[in-house]
Amino acid sequence: MTDTVRPDSLVTLHYRFLLEDGTAVVSTFEATPATLQLGTGEVLPALERCLAGLRVGERRVFTLPPEEAFGPHRPELVERVARADFPPEVTDAMTLLEFAAPDGSRYAGLVRELTEEYGVVDFNHPLAGKTVRLEVHIIGIS
Structure with missing residues (x-):
């Protein structure tokens, strides 16, 4: 077990994606935390960059423009x-x-x-073309 998120970490966390007006689009804060394996291509590269270096117990908020989040609306x-x-x-x-x-x-x-x-x-991702706010709370890292 480690206390800092690395590029190949298995991370257990709560996360919430919000629109610019504060509307929550998806959230695990009221449910079971998510566990994500970094470095496998399953997670948005921008999300992996945001998580890198965070520690267990840390809470952060990031703003992601469309090109870093779900891409432009095409x-x-x-x-x-x-x-x-x-x-x-x-x-x-x-x-x-x-x-x-x-x-x-x-x-x-x-x-x-x-x-x-x-x-x-x-056929665009529903959040394509939107700036989103990402809130995270790191629960565990391995």
């Missing part, structure tokens, strides 16, 4: 899809759907608009 990832290609249970906009790519991989898209003829699906 208009080319917003597509019009024929309504017939939607599952029948999708009746409202703001529904998150999973789609299959030709290679068999799966990806999510948020239905932004839905008419009888088509739906507008945004």
